[in-house]
Amino acid sequence: MDVITWKPEYEIGIQEIDEQHKKLVALINNFYTTLVRKGSNEEVAQVIFEVIDYTKVHFAIEECLLRMFEYEDYENHKKGHDVFVERVLAIDKRFRGGDASVSMELFSLLRDWLIQHIQEKDTQYAPVLLKRGVKKSWLRKFW
Ligand SMILES: [Fe+2]
Numbered sequence: 001m002d003v004i005t006w007k008p009e010y011e012i013g014i015q016e017i018d019e020q021h022k023k024l025v026a027l028i029n030n031f032y033t034t035l036v037r038k039g040s041n042e043e044v045a046q047v048i049f050e051v052i053d054y055t056k057v058h059f060a061i062e063e064c065l066l067r068m069f070e071y072e073d074y075e076n077h078k079k080g081h082d083v084f085v086e087r088v089l090a091i092d093k094r095f096r097g098g099d100a101s102v103s104m105e106l107f108s109l110l111r112d113w114l115i116q117h118i119q120e121k122d123t124q125y126a127p128v129l130l131k132r133g134v135k136k137s138w139l140r141k142f143w
Contacts (some may be wrong), residue, residue, distance in 0.1 A: 012126040015137040
């Protein structure tokens with residue numbers, strides 16, 4: 001198992017979302033490196049919190065965009081997000097209950113789900129939103 005290496009093919013072509021996905025990958029990788037260097041349970045709990053927290057923020061923003069541009073497959077897309085968050089929270093609960101062995105399972109789920117979701121689902125809405133006028137990129141860096 002290894003960290004996620006960001007690849008150009010993961011980009012969906014909407015800069016705001018691509019930047020958020022990169023941040024999510026960085027947080028997931030940070031979680032992994034904390035596990036590998038055998039950080040304390042408190043440290044691991046903190047990085048898991050950061051991943052979950054930002055995932056929720058990212059999903060909320062993405063869902064908002066999908067609603068604003070009246071994306072036809074919104075319900076299914078949101079359902080995918082919701083089911084994923086439930087799975088992650090269930091594993092996190094086990095971790096907080098003292099089962100530290102689930103942390104690698106959580107990392108695999110985060111890594112595999114995110115990359116698959118980006119490539120299979122997010123790439124489907126990107127051309128639709130772009131066609132409807134969502135801004136593709138910015139000349140100025142805001143963050
Ligand atoms: Fe998504």
